[in-house]
Amino acid sequence: xxxxxxxxxxxxxxxxHAQRFYALNCLATKDANATPIxxxxxxxxxxxxxxVAKAEQFYQHVQTGWWGGNTLLIDFPFxxxxxxxxxxxxxLLPVYSALVTGxxxxxxxxxxxxxxRLLLSNxxxxxxxxxxxLQAMLRISMAPGLPTGIELPxxxxxxxxxxxxxxxxxxxxxxxxxNDRYTxxxxxxxxxxVEHGQQFxxxxxxxxxxSRPAPWQLGGAPRTITLLSAVTxxxxxxxxxxxxxxxxxxxxxDMRVRPYSATSAASFASYVSIMSKTGVLVSRHGxxxxxxxxxxxxxxxLELLAYNWEWKGISEVYVNVTSxxxxxxxxxxxxxxxxxTHYIDEDEARYAHWTAEECSSRHCVxxxxxxGMIADTSTIHEMLxxxxxxxxxxxxxxxxxxxxxxxxxATGTTGLWWxx
Numbered sequence: 245x246x247x248x249x250x251x252x253x254x255x256x257x258x259x260x261h262a263q264r265f266y267a268l269n270c271l272a273t274k275d276a277n278a279t280p281i282x283x284x285x286x287x288x289x290x291x292x293x294x295x296v297a298k299a300e301q302f303y304q305h306v307q308t309g310w311w312g313g314n315t316l317l318i319d320f321p322f323x324x325x326x327x328x329x330x331x332x333x334x335x336l337l338p339v340y341s342a343l344v345t346g347x348x349x350x351x352x353x354x355x356x357x358x359x360x361r362l363l364l365s366n367x368x369x370x371x372x373x374x375x376x377x378l379q380a381m382l383r384i385s386m387a388p389g390l391p392t393g394i395e396l397p398x399x400x401x402x403x404x405x406x407x408x409x410x411x412x413x414x415x416x417x418x419x420x421x422x423n424d425r426y427t428x429x430x431x432x433x434x435x436x437x438v439e440h441g442q443q444f445x446x447x448x449x450x451x452x453x454x455s456r457p458a459p460w461q462l463g464g465a466p467r468t469i470t471l472l473s474a475v476t477x478x479x480x481x482x483x484x485x486x487x488x489x490x491x492x493x494x495x496x497x498d499m500r501v502r503p504y505s506a507t508s509a510a511s512f513a514s515y516v517s518i519m520s521k522t523g524v525l526v527s528r529h530g531x532x533x534x535x536x537x538x539x540x541x542x543x544x545x546l547e548l549l550a551y552n553w554e555w556k557g558i559s560e561v562y563v564n565v566t567s568x569x570x571x572x573x574x575x576x577x578x579x580x581x582x583x584x585t586h587y588i589d590e591d592e593a594r595y596a597h598w599t600a601e602e603c604s605s606r607h608c609v610x611x612x613x614x615x616g617m618i619a620d621t622s623t624i625h626e627m628l629x630x631x632x633x634x635x636x637x638x639x640x641x642x643x644x645x646x647x648x649x650x651x652x653x654a655t656g657t658t659g660l661w662w663x664x
Contacts, residue, residue, distance in 0.1 A: 245281050246351040250429040251422065251436065252342050253285070254351045258419040262410045266292045270299040286319035287426040288366060309414045313360035314352055316389070316397075316420045320364065326371040327508040330531040332378060333565060334433060335424045336385040337537075340444055341436035342422045343389035352418040359389040359420070361398040369401040380512035384447045425557070425564070433561060438570025441537065445569060448538055452516035460541035460571050465523035465636060467499040472527035472535070475507040480528055480548065481586045481616040489621040490526065493628050497636070499523065506532040524632060526624075528617055529553060533562045541571040544635045546628060550617055551579040554600040554651040555609045563648065573635045577624050578649035579617060586616030600651035 245267075246254040259266040267281050285291045296302040318339070322331050342348060349357045362382075364372065372378065383395050390397060408414065425433035435441040446456050458464055469490050473480065480486060490501045504518055508531070519525070519538035527533050528548040536545050545566060553559050559578070566572040579585060582596035592611045595603060603609060634644055 248342075248348055248351065251338075251345070252348055253421050253423070254348060255281075255291075255419040255421070256353055256417065258291075258416045260405060260408070260414040260416075261412065263405070264292055265289060266294045268299060268302065269293050269295045270297075285421060285427075287321045287424075288323070289319050306413050307409070307411050309412055311361065311414065311416045313354060313356040314358065314418045314420060315361050315363050315416050316359045316386075316422075317363045317365060319421075320367050321424070321426060323366040325531075326367060327375060328531040329377065329381075329508070329534040330561060332381060333534040333537070334426075334561065335422075336381055337433075337435050337441075337444070337565065337568070338424050338428070339422045340385045340388065341440045342420075343386070344440055344443070345436065346388070348420055352420075354417055358391050359386060359397050361400060362386065362396070363419075364399065364401045365405065366402055369403050372399070372401060375508060377508075377510070377512035377515060380448075380451050384444060384451060387447065425561075431557065433564035434566075434568030436568075438568065441569035442571070445538055448512075448516050449520065452513035454513075454516060454520055457520065457540045460638075465540060465542040465544075466521050467497075468522050469494050469499055469501045469524040469526065470518065470522040471501065471503045472525060472532055473503065473505050474528075474530050474532050475505050479616045481618050482621065485621050486526075486619050486624070489625045490628075493524075493625065493632065496629070497632060506535070523636070524628065526628075529559065529562065534565065536562055536572065536574070537565050537569055539566075539572050542635060542638065543572050544628075544632060545572060545574040546624065547574065547576040548617060548619055548624075549576050549578040549649065550612050550615065551582055551585045552595070552598065552600050552603040552608070552612050552651065553578075555604055558609075559651070560648060567641075571641060573631065573641055573644055575627060575631060575646055576649055577620065577627060578651070579620075580649075580651075584618045584620065585612070586618060587611070588615065 248254065255267065257267050259268060281291060281293055283290050318335055320331065321334060322328065325331060386396060425431055435444065449456050471487060471490060487501065487503065494501045515535045516538045519535050520540060522539060522543060524544045525536055525539060526546045529550060533547065547562060549559050563574045566574040587593035592615065595608050595611050598608060603612065631644055
């Protein structure tokens with residue numbers, strides 16, 4: 245295994261058999277100084293180290309297949325939510341950076357110096373084909389690693405692995421895994437550099453048949469406030485009140501307000517087009533907020549964070565993305581009390597006094613994901629009145645940057661027996 249300075253890993257003894265991935269450990273040629281292979285190679289995948297006395301004899305006694313060249317393996321972090329653009333951004337943006345840099349090419353075996361195939365180990369083909377925007381994101385992300393004129397490499401999904409003969413051992417010459425925020429040593433998300441982020445945005449505009457974003461200039465951001473809402477989920481209960489507050493801000497700065505309800509079935513071009521015309525984006529934290537990376541230079545994002553929304557650093561997913569683009573202002577208002585939460589029923593309301601640390605189970609996180617949010621419109625109004633004029637005067641991102649709001653530690657107890 246080759247460790248690419250924490251950015252990627254390359255495996256050259258990688259096998260698939262009966263729904264499991266293996267690394268054959270040849271005892272006859274084992275290097276005592278070799279770096280041990282970690283079992284948990286991605287968020288969802290384990291690599292099983294399998295000792296064999298002699299590799300050649302092993303190959304002669306089993307049914308084998310072989311993929312030559314370079315296989316880019318992507319483990320989608322949450323396969324139950326293939327429609328989540330946010331989770332796709334988590335894995336595809338680091339992939340783009342790794343392919344642009346190209347350092348991986350010096351570590352692969354064989355003549356190929358391009359990505360020959362993409363293996364989506366836990367995504368089904370029908371899921372891949374459902375979302376047009378996903379096809380576009382893959383084309384942009386993969387382009388730096390492909391020969392000129394090739395839009396996408398061969399793509400293999402879980403379906404193909406699932407139907408393989410269980411007696412078959414499939415070997416792969418080079419398997420490249422790019423570290424995402426779950427596996428990166430520093431937990432980094434987004435692009436590796438702002439240059440990569442801005443190149444990706446430019447490529448997205450080209451994919452959507454739009455003119456490249458204008459360079460950052462004084463007052464150059466579009467004079468539109470977009471209130472982004474998902475068609476389903478991520479509800480803001482007092483949305484009308486929030487809209488009225490945004491209308492007041494728009495009047496003060498000679499802007500207009502545009503509500504935009506997004507759906508995962510929309511086209512990639514529609515997402516990019518809306519963002520390209522947005523100067524201020526206001527949205528509750530949710531998958532559609534990944535579109536913020538397409539905002540033009542100098543734009544402002546105000547993200548509304550739900551109460552107790554702090555599992556595995558999830559509240560900072562999108563600010564990590566926009567920060568890695570380098571020229572987008574990103575702020576957040578966080579609900580720090582259960583009074584800003586409208587639970588669906590009494591059973592789910594039992595989580596109201598759990599701390600963010602206690603709310604680490606999938607059920608508790610999902611409860612706060614689907615619960616309605618009651619936005620503090622007066623505080624949001626005050627925040628935007630403070631940052632918008634400075635941003636539109638051309639202030640640098642570093643000049644206006646504010647500390648990310650911490651999760652609130654509720655007083656009282658969970659009501660469970662051990663807290664009584």
